[in-house]
Amino acid sequence: MAKIVECVPNYSEGRDLAKIEKIVAPFKEDTRIELLGVEPDGDYNRTVVTVMGEPEIIAEAVIRSIGIAAEVIDMNVHKGEHKRMGATDVVPFIPIKDMSIEECNELSKKVGKEVWERYQVPIFLYENTASAPNRVSLPDIRKGEYEGMKEKMLLPEWTPDFGERAPHPSAGVTAVGCRMPLIAFNINLDTADVEIAKKIAKAIRFSSGGFRHIQAGPAEIKEKGFVQVTMNIKDFKKNPIYRVFETVKMEAKRYGVNVTGSEIIGAVPMEAIVESLAYYLGVEDLGMNKILESKLIK
Amino acid sequence: MAKIVECVPNYSEGRDLAKIEKIVAPFKEDTRIELLGVEPDGDYNRTVVTVMGEPEIIAEAVIRSIGIAAEVIDMNVHKGEHKRMGATDVVPFIPIKDMSIEECNELSKKVGKEVWERYQVPIFLYENTASAPNRVSLPDIRKGEYEGMKEKMLLPEWTPDFGERAPHPSAGVTAVGCRMPLIAFNINLDTADVEIAKKIAKAIRFSSGGFRHIQAGPAEIKEKGFVQVTMNIKDFKKNPIYRVFETVKMEAKRYGVNVTGSEIIGAVPMEAIVESLAYYLGVEDLGMNKILESKLIK
Numbered sequence: 001m002a003k004i005v006e007c008v009p010n011y012s013e014g015r016d017l018a019k020i021e022k023i024v025a026p027f028k029e030d031t032r033i034e035l036l037g038v039e040p041d042g043d044y045n046r047t048v049v050t051v052m053g054e055p056e057i058i059a060e061a062v063i064r065s066i067g068i069a070a071e072v073i074d075m076n077v078h079k080g081e082h083k084r085m086g087a088t089d090v091v092p093f094i095p096i097k098d099m100s101i102e103e104c105n106e107l108s109k110k111v112g113k114e115v116w117e118r119y120q121v122p123i124f125l126y127e128n129t130a131s132a133p134n135r136v137s138l139p140d141i142r143k144g145e146y147e148g149m150k151e152k153m154l155l156p157e158w159t160p161d162f163g164e165r166a167p168h169p170s171a172g173v174t175a176v177g178c179r180m181p182l183i184a185f186n187i188n189l190d191t192a193d194v195e196i197a198k199k200i201a202k203a204i205r206f207s208s209g210g211f212r213h214i215q216a217g218p219a220e221i222k223e224k225g226f227v228q229v230t231m232n233i234k235d236f237k238k239n240p241i242y243r244v245f246e247t248v249k250m251e252a253k254r255y256g257v258n259v260t261g262s263e264i265i266g267a268v269p270m271e272a273i274v275e276s277l278a279y280y281l282g283v284e285d286l287g288m289n290k291i292l293e294s295k296l297i298k
Numbered sequence: 299m300a301k302i303v304e305c306v307p308n309y310s311e312g313r314d315l316a317k318i319e320k321i322v323a324p325f326k327e328d329t330r331i332e333l334l335g336v337e338p339d340g341d342y343n344r345t346v347v348t349v350m351g352e353p354e355i356i357a358e359a360v361i362r363s364i365g366i367a368a369e370v371i372d373m374n375v376h377k378g379e380h381k382r383m384g385a386t387d388v389v390p391f392i393p394i395k396d397m398s399i400e401e402c403n404e405l406s407k408k409v410g411k412e413v414w415e416r417y418q419v420p421i422f423l424y425e426n427t428a429s430a431p432n433r434v435s436l437p438d439i440r441k442g443e444y445e446g447m448k449e450k451m452l453l454p455e456w457t458p459d460f461g462e463r464a465p466h467p468s469a470g471v472t473a474v475g476c477r478m479p480l481i482a483f484n485i486n487l488d489t490a491d492v493e494i495a496k497k498i499a500k501a502i503r504f505s506s507g508g509f510r511h512i513q514a515g516p517a518e519i520k521e522k523g524f525v526q527v528t529m530n531i532k533d534f535k536k537n538p539i540y541r542v543f544e545t546v547k548m549e550a551k552r553y554g555v556n557v558t559g560s561e562i563i564g565a566v567p568m569e570a571i572v573e574s575l576a577y578y579l580g581v582e583d584l585g586m587n588k589i590l591e592s593k594l595i596k
Contacts, residue, residue: 006590034593036593052593096590096591097591181590188580241575241579242578242579245578245579259580260580261579261580261581261582262579262580262581263581263582263583264581264584264588266588267588267589267590267593268588268589268590269589269590269591270568270589270590270591270592273568273571273572273575273584273589274571276575276578276579277539277571277574277575277578280540280543280574280575280578281539281540281543281559281560281574282486282557282558282559282560283559283560283561283562284559284561285561286562286571290562290564290565290566291565291566291567291568291571292304292350292394292479292565292566292567292568293394293395293567293568293591293592294591295332295334295350295565
């Protein structure tokens, strides 16, 4: 069965629908591509596109789309509330099926190289595909934004992975890389005390010494009178849903508080669900090969 | 997205591979059909075939395959350890995706009617598609087997749903109907005492007053020194995995015994996994629409 990759390119145009239409055309033209979302945001002046399909097919369409964005977007006149550094700002590739992180890294590098060669937009490889620790995090790469790139790229530590040490004169710079699918997961507590949610969030998140792949914080759900621990699971294989959930339950006990439920925002990979249920049932060999539908995904 | 049905026809030939090849040819000829298994059994003298695909496509191939089986199998000379009443003995249709039981019943009826009209093999509709309570269960319909059908079908309560009141002279009778996917699920106990497994099995199975869609019994795993409660979940929507699992845990406590794990045999529908994890995490709206890959199943 075929490998499947998801790609979520972010373009610095969220207002001019005719331009956005041109940018997404390569995804619409190929029926083998699943175009799952086109989300323009006027305030951000930015559009997030979500596509899935076979790696080679997605790669070629993404490259062409980046070329079109470089033609129709001029970063010299771009304004928006979201930080940005390029006409195509960032291109995350997410391995969905039968694809290793290594393969996804290779795909990202291939796309980056090709974009430079075809359109002369310099590329930083980021996240799993980063070539140095200082360029793993997108905010670090993007710091200074489009306007600051000219100067920043002269610094030896900010030589791009592909291309010359200067941004494209109108399309800026693009980050390309492989990341794991994010799971946005919120856990409900039977208290209205946001301080308790804050303490639990600190216990589980990486930035305060918790799990390596967890970003977490407190949230008040005022209309319902309770608080949540809200989080992103950045690598569900290394920090599975059940482990975070059970840890939050355990921590909540310290405060005499109970976990009453949880919610998953957006889509979640099947594997994350299967792995977590395997924990609760104590099934050793419950993997994707046991799932009837996995035979239907081509 | 397309509806998906699974079909698991059972043919009364498990030894002559050339004949089996002819019977499965309609499934191999159409690339839109996923042929998941062809399992001949010499002792049973029976072959179980598993196919998945769009309902209309599967239906036509199954009908043609039943016609071929009627040509190549002569029930008058068939011998095997498994009970049987027809060249194609039973044809269960299982709704897998975007398909209601009602739609699956309609499909079963259409196939039954067509088989009678094309090949003059009389049809009993069974399970969810049964036209009377006495013909829900396949063993009830099949009682008397091929040899007894001539007499049995003269009884008013055994008039077939399609066709005349006599078996086909060489292909017998076929049962067609919609059933839910079976989940074969075994729960491990930390005891070697098979009596405890037997008591727990009785507590959960329908035949002893337990859950409506559970068949269960004890099993000794001698080489590992423990026992299991082994079961079929016949309708995972009405008797979800988690509920049976937690009930077995609860019952085990009476005997000072613990559940140490479980195993799932064969394939399980994604929905069954999602629904059970939703219980453990207390997620209200965790459904198939939240699963990334469900967008890839065509």
